[in-house]
Amino acid sequence: MKKQTIEQQEAEDALRSVLPLGTTVYIQFLWVNPSGTNRLHTFFTVVDGEIWKLDGYIADYLGTRYVTSQTRPNGLETGFDNGESLVMNLSRALHKDTYALKARRWQ
Secondary structure, X not given: OOOOOHHHHHHHHHHHHHOOOOOEEEEEEEEEOOOOOOEEEEEEEEXXXXXXXXXXXXXXXXXXXXXXXXXXXXXXXXXXXXHHHHHHXXXXXXXXXXXXXXXXXXX
């Protein structure tokens, strides 16, 4: 197992604090390229009535690319997959269970 960087450890700690077992992660679709092979999504959760945007934490923890652009929305690059697969990967990394977190699309 690779040693975590300080950023990865801080992101993991933050994610664990807001994403306990059974938490819903909301996925908002942002953009797709013309061929459909690359997508951008943003990820949120609600903690005590407050919306938390998770993109930066997920990018640091999982090493997912966070795209910033002046011509399209800023978000996590999910490739050909929809955001649900990223939530499943995050769930497996945090809780050792692919289905410990719930994924819901927010349109």
